[in-house]
Amino acid sequence: MPHQIAVTIRAPIDEGRADELRKRLVEVGRAGMAGAPFRFDRLPGVHFARFFVLPEQQDLTGAVIPAGLVYLGEVDAPLGRHLANLLDVAGEGVDEVFGYCTGYPGTGASRTTRLRWLRAHSMPADAFYVNTIGRGQAQIRAEATLRAAIEEFLDGQHEDLSDRTPLQIRQEIRAYVNDTPELAWALHPPPRPALSWRAKEALHRFGVPALLLPALPALIVAAPVWAVLLRLHELRDEPDTERPAPEQLQELAELEDLAAQNPFTAVGLVKPGPLRGLTIRLVLSAIDYAVRHHYGHADLAGVKTIHFARWVSMDDRRRVLFASDYDGSLESYMDDFIDKVAWGLNAVFGNGVGYPRTRWLLFGGARDEQAFKYYLRRHQIPTAAWYSAYESLTARNIERNALIRAGLNGEMSPAEAERWLRML
Amino acid sequence: MQPELELEDVQGLVARGYRTLPAGCFTLFGVEDPAAGDTLEGLIPRIPNAGPFTGDVALHLALTASGLRRLGLPAPIMEGFAAEFTEGMTAPHRSRFLGDTGDTDPRSWLWGGPASPRCDGMVLLYARDATLLNAQQDLLCQALRAGGLTVLAELRTLPFTDTEPFGFRDGISQPVIEGLSKAAAAARTVPAGEFVLGYPNAYGLLTDRPLLPSSADPDRLLPRDHRRDGLADLGRGGSYLVLRQLEQDVAAFHRYVKDAAGPAGPDLLAARLIGRWPSGAPLVKTPDDDPRLRDDNEFGYHRADPYGLACPIGAHIRRANPRDSLDPDPGTAKSLEINDRHRLLRRGRPYDTDGATGLYFLCLSGNLARQYEFVQHTWVNDPAFNGLSDATDPLVGPRGPGGTTFTVQARPARERHLGLPAFVRVRGGAYFFLPGIRALRYLARLPRTRGASGGHRTRARR
Structure with a gap:
């Protein structure tokens, strides 16, 4: 893939x-x-x-x-x-x-x-x-079909299952998949991304720290200076206290909650001055590194409902665009941000004009629940036209479907087979 | 330091469900005339506050956004309320969000929908017995009609019981609010601001609410918010109130569990749909209906039953209040803490009128979006709740054309019930504001003061 x-x-x-x-x-x-x-x-x-x-x-x-x-x-x-x-x-x-x-x-x-x-x-x-690097669209759709077929197969067998072991049931499912020409592909693991691409990513993963290593002493000296300057900036920042206009909320809401996922699109101005410019570049570079090498496995720092997210600097870095596809409602998305990953939101959006006041970049900010929700809503752009290739699948559904498929292959212990069956 | 909850300024419905007053009636009204303000003000002395209560009758008063506007609350102040409230329950996108589509579309509602007369408010009347209630109710309706209001509907409840029409004990799990007398004995409490505006919420912050310039309250009826330049606080002591008429098809429910149960028997399937036995005993604690556990509310799911083998993952009570079962880190204090930000304070009562049976679902919220609407959308309605597929709440969730799926997790493999029909249909609903008692007095006097000061509603006859 x-x-x-x-x-x-x-x-x-x-x-x-x-x-x-x-x-x-x-x-x-x-x-x-x-x-x-x-x-x-x-x-x-x-x-x-x-x-x-x-x-x-x-x-x-x-x-x-x-x-x-x-x-x-x-x-x-x-x-x-x-x-x-x-x-x-x-x-x-x-x-x-x-x-x-x-x-x-x-x-x-x-x-x-x-x-x-x-x-x-x-x-x-x-x-x-x-969410999961290398899991292609065709794979996601095919694995959803596979799961539905296995579920139906199990429904038909239910009367006979009670006296069988998990291993036996798994064997029957495998036989069913194997005997069904449209599903037999599932008995082979999905292909991985191209070797050349993986090699490039691996080079980035180890190359970046290697290149930064010589600069470490200088960074250690610079960090406290940067932190103090940033704190001074934070004290001078003016958080936006406006609430979003009812008409704006309505326009946004009318475009939301039509599928299992929603799109989120927002744009904001970066706070003025070289220090903020430097900070947001550093933070976005750190995010780039983290999402490429650490968070590509169905979990963005504790939030598991995001399919894709991107940060794009534009207009000579005067503005940053953030866009994502996430499961559930915006309210639940924002609550996840506040409750699970406020520090991560603060690190980026804290450099945005009007964001609720942060302390030392990572603290405060999104923890001001309503101010944060208003800030997001006020910077949100109506996603006028949006397409989802799998409208009813949450990230968790997709992950489970992939594990069901993966579990068709190889040998399993009785305990593993029992765990695998629990996903159905 | 937490400010102490001013019990005498909070309507008593926040503190209690009036078990001691089993007869009840909710009267929906429209505000027709500025005289309505005086009529409503006349009711205020009859409203018990959240302090100790020992009466034979109790009355509470709640207003919708249109009611506040009709009383003359100006638009900029209205904007201080939550957008969910001012927009109302039946805005089209909200209906989609709440699952009020198809059979339960607000256009088909008995009240509260776009085809029904505008509902401006509600009087909730509770009495010791039916005789007393009827006498009081007649007087109330006379007073309303004579005093510039129309009576749109009298929603009579069944005598209070703790059993809902499907035959299950209800109302067992309730959040306990800090600052109320019950809190002393409770293992777990939530901050008052989760349900009462003007007090710190679960984030230690004050939820947004309408604040007025001091000049808008020359008689100093309202408390002042000292953190915000002494603005007059119209929200303090108040709570949002959600009322939904949920018609229950009791025969269909019992027919379904009988037909679909298989060898396990209908009683077990019914209990699995709900997550408790008819007595109230939770499935997660007992495989049989054990009445000794009827009040049991001291349990989590993650450690006792992580895979739903005792209580299915999709059971009603495991969705409406997942306790410690959700991310991050199920089974931890963090999971419980997040769960606590999505609690409902339920005050509903069952009804049985003209052959239709159901529940007047009523709950209080300090933050409609984060509490009531979140629970309805993200837990009850979501077909993918907690990793499930095509499964809305088996009891109250919306249904697509093919019904919904209910999975009973089991060893060695799960059993699926496909095509669950709807057992519950929404027949009416609205968002109200249950003001603090001082705020209520301010609101009731608005037609007079605004009339006198040449406000935008100048039809005052006084």
Whole structure:
């Protein structure tokens, strides 16, 4: 299976057309992104995808950042295949919505020209969290089918099961899978990401600490200075005390809770000054390292309900975009943040203008429950059109399905077989 | 330092469910006329506070967002309430969120829905017996009608019992609020602010509530919030109140468990759906109905029954209050602490009118989003609750076209019940605010003061 990548395409919208585009996206999104004009269901390897309008915003100096159309995809590598599919399969929709953007070559232009334009408007994510690295979209869907089939098989056998051992039952399930041509693939382990990619990741994993090692003495000297300066900045920060407007809450709520997962999209200005600029770069680099090498196994520092999350610096690092796909409601997502990983949220968003006051970067902040919830809501951007390839599957369901499949292979002790059967 | 709960400013419904007053009726009303303020103010002396109580009758008063607006509370102050409350229970996205779709769409409700008359508030009346209740209820309705209000519905409850219509003991597990007399004996308490506004909540913070400039309260009826520049605190002592009429198809429930039970028998299946035996004894503690455990509430799930072999993972009580069974670190104090941020203080009563049976589900919340709505959406309605699939709450969860799935975890392999039909149907509902007693007086006087000061409702006749 390929590894997953974060696709980010952003382009400025023609003067005065942002509102019209936003309405059109909501309309298309409501009708379902699996259907025309995008037909995301026919794009291989797409886990989630979204289009939204990033509204015009003034930066801290009063300069205007114009409104833009943003496409985010959480897809299986390679990027080239996905971009080509965007034009070849979803082209009708892509041409239409990017047609609102300045300089889009349009339907008249050749495929190569349009492809080049999409590439030119792509931007890298500073960090990209993947719930389980290397678990492709096709695998997730296939394993859901597998689980449903095994469950049905078990339902049919129930009368006869009580006097059998877990090992015997497992053997019968294996035989059933083996005898069912559409399921027999499950008896082999899923392929791993390409060796070349894994080698590159391993190099990063060990290379970064190796490179940092010589700088360690200097960092030890610098850290306390940085911490004290940061604390002084924190004392001067002004938290935003505004509540989100009822109309804004309503607009957001109308787009939420339509599937087992929800998209979250937010953008915020970075606090002024070089110290904050440096801090957020360091924090995002640390997150990048952590999510690539430590958190890629169904658990982001205690939060297990996130499928994907990304942090993207934009506009010369004046703003940071955060986007994720998570299970359940925004309320439960925010409660998870507050209760389980407040320090992690503080480390990033604490550098955002208006965030509830932090102490030493990691403390306070999100623990101010309502101020934090208001901050998130006030910085949230309506995800006008969103696609999920597996609307009813939570991250936990997906993980369980993968373990059910994995458990079909190899030998098991009676205790292992009993544990495995518990997942059904 | 925790500020002491001012019991005399909190309506007594927060402190007790009035077991000693078994007769009850909830009267829904509309505010038609500014005179309604005087009528409502006339009721205030009859409201018992949260201190010791020994009466034969008790009355409580709650208002919806439209009721507050009708009394003349200005829009900027309304915005100080929780958005869930001001938007109301039947906003379309909220109906989706709460599972009120299809058969239970608010458009089909008996009251509270978009097709029903606007509900502005509710009087909850409790009495020692039916005779006393009826006499009091008649007087109440007369007073309301004569005093600028319409009576929309009189929701009469069954005489209080602790058994709900399916035949199971109910109301056993309740959060105990710090500062009430019960708290001294309780093993576990939650901060008052979880249910009473104006006091620190589980995060040690004050939940947002409407604060008014001092000039809006010249008679100093309201307490002042000294942390916030002496603003007048309209929320203090108040609580949000959720009322939902849950019609229960008792025959269908018993028919289903009889047909679906198999060799284990209907009693066991019914108990598994709920998580307790009819007596109240929890399945996690006893494989048979043991009445000695009828009040037992001292248990967790993680250590005793991590895999749901005694009490299924999807059983109603294991979803509505998962105790120590959820992340992070099930079985730890941390898990319990997080669970405590999602508790409901239940004050419901069963009913049986015109052949329809059910429960007037009533609960109090300091934070609707984090408590009532969270429990309804994230625990009760979620088909993937705690790792399950296609399984909403077997008792009260919404149903898709094919019903829902209920899994009985077992050795060597689980048993699934597919296509569980709906046993419960929502027939009405609304969010109310149960103000503190001083706040209630302020609200009741609004039509007069705003009329006199030329406020936006100037129809005052006084």
